[in-house]
Ligand SMILES: Nc1ncnc2c1ncn2[C@@H]1O[C@H](COP(=O)(O)OP(=O)(O)OP(=O)(O)O)[C@@H](O)[C@H]1O
């Protein structure tokens with residue numbers, strides 16, 4: 001059996017509320033395994049405990065009960081974070097640093113330096129499309145630009161595991177497309193990705209497995225195609241089909257025991273339309 | 281189109297991954313990481329323009345030296361030293377408290393601390409980097425203030441020498457030499473160096489204490505108010521303690537109580553060697569080392585206490 005990239009066992013997090021008797025249970029008895037090389041999506045409504053779970057996995061918040069491990073090392077140990085890149089939700093960095101300085105700072109924290117770091121910074125700025133803004137202070141960056149520099153920062157030390165809290169939040173459709181393509185690329189390179197999102201269409205597109213959190217508890221978990229397949233239905237997409245052909249097919253269906261539930265014109269997605277219209 | 285992008289990014293990643301081995305081994309403590317945080321903290325403070333305090337200091341000195349031409353040179357130098365060292369002590373203390381108070385709370389509020397601690401950075405290194413940044417800032421400020429002070433003092437000395445020589449041009453050689461020596465002696469004395477060192481160490485102590493308070497404070501205002509309180513108590517406590525010891529027999533409990541008070545409210549009066557320097561009394565080497573050690577000891581203790589609280593802190 002291979003060692004999981006992330007193992008969460010019996011995790012519970014209770015936040016005490018100061019000056020009140022009751023407390024908030026952000027995560028309830030959560031069990032989770034992320035295998036190496038897969039893209040795992042943690043889905044759930046606002047306040048369901050996604051960010052809290054990710055922070056506990058990274059050792060930023062201490063669990064009330066249970067334990068979490070990264071590649072077999074306890075999250076509470078600093079070494080567990082050596083091969084991990086993290087993008088917090090709504091990332092916010094030092095306003096007074098430029099994009100380039102930000103990456104240099106985080107690179108140094110990961111033990112990089114010299115020509116190797118300089119090269120890596122150029123690569124990453126290019127990758128996230130911020131080469132032109134490299135000398136600009138982050139105080140002047142837009143939300144999407146901050147998200148991009150956050151992603152670059154997470155990748156600076158070639159991590160084996162990426163933890164992304166709502167990676168496409170605030171990013172325009174083209175940028176969001178690029179980020180999703182990037183995540184796919186990373187997966188091809190064998191990098192494990194754990195991401196949280198409530199943009200279901202996007203999660204559906206990139207995740208191998210998903211877990212759905214509701215009120216701190218995992219209510220569904222499994223391979224995406226298994227979870228969303230409707231076992232007794234099949235879709236058929238035809239091009240240039242005449243009305244007679246379609247009627248014939250419906251007739252055939254009626255004669256066997258099948259039923260045509262819906263017949264409609266194919267549509268493009270709004271995303272594809274948007275990307276076509278704004279393409280430079 | 282999409283394929284093109286994919287291939288490009290693919291290549292870039294391959295090139296970077298294969299050219300060099302992956303991670304360097306993680307070290308439990310790394311000075312390079314502390315240095316990165318120190319440099320960052322210094323950059324932050326510099327770009328916040330805290331150095332404007334120094335400008336105020338320079339203006340104050342130059343301004344006050346203009347008004348002093350009416351005194352005898354002994355008086356003038358004495359007042360100049362008194363004002364300068366006093367202002368230096370207050371400004372470095374102020375800088376230490378104000379610069380440190382917002383350092384950690386701001387990082388927590390902006391969540392930058394998440395991004396930093398999500399890297400393999402122990403919390404102790406983070407705190408050490410922060411405090412080192414402040415201590416460096418204080419060192420630079422102290423040096424700049426000393427330079428301004430020495431420059432102003434030197435210029436006044438030259439002016440006084442110039443007039444003395446002119447006035448005594450008819451006097452015999454030995455008398456002139458004696459007068460020149462008297463001017464020189466009352467301008468500079470070597471005790472200014474240990475005096476300024478102690479002023480710096482007092483600022484370091486206050487910075488470390490502010491760091492400690494800020495790790496459990498809920499707002500910056502709270503930290504600054506507490507520090508102002510500690511600052512005044514710290515200056516008064518030696519007197520209070522003597523009074524207390526006279527009034528009560530010095531039993532074990534009293535001693536423990538006083539030790540706790542001394543830890544919470546460091547005896548800042550002990551760091552006030554300015555009066556001696558101004559008066560021209562020599563600071564004994566023993567007293568200097570004792571005070572310096574006390575300063576370093578307090579700074580270290582408060583930093584460790586800050587680390588202790590910070591380790592248990594829910595971010
Ligand atoms: N530091 C904290 N102190 C008290 N309660 C907290 C704290 N952090 C999170 N919570 C609570 O824990 C619950 C889960 O929050 P969390 O941020 O994990 O949700 P989320 O799933 O990430 O939501 P979103 O989609 O809005 O980002 C919420 O009820 C929140 O109020």
Ligand SMILES: [Mg+2]
Nearest residue numbers: 050051052089
């Ligand atoms: Mg969240």
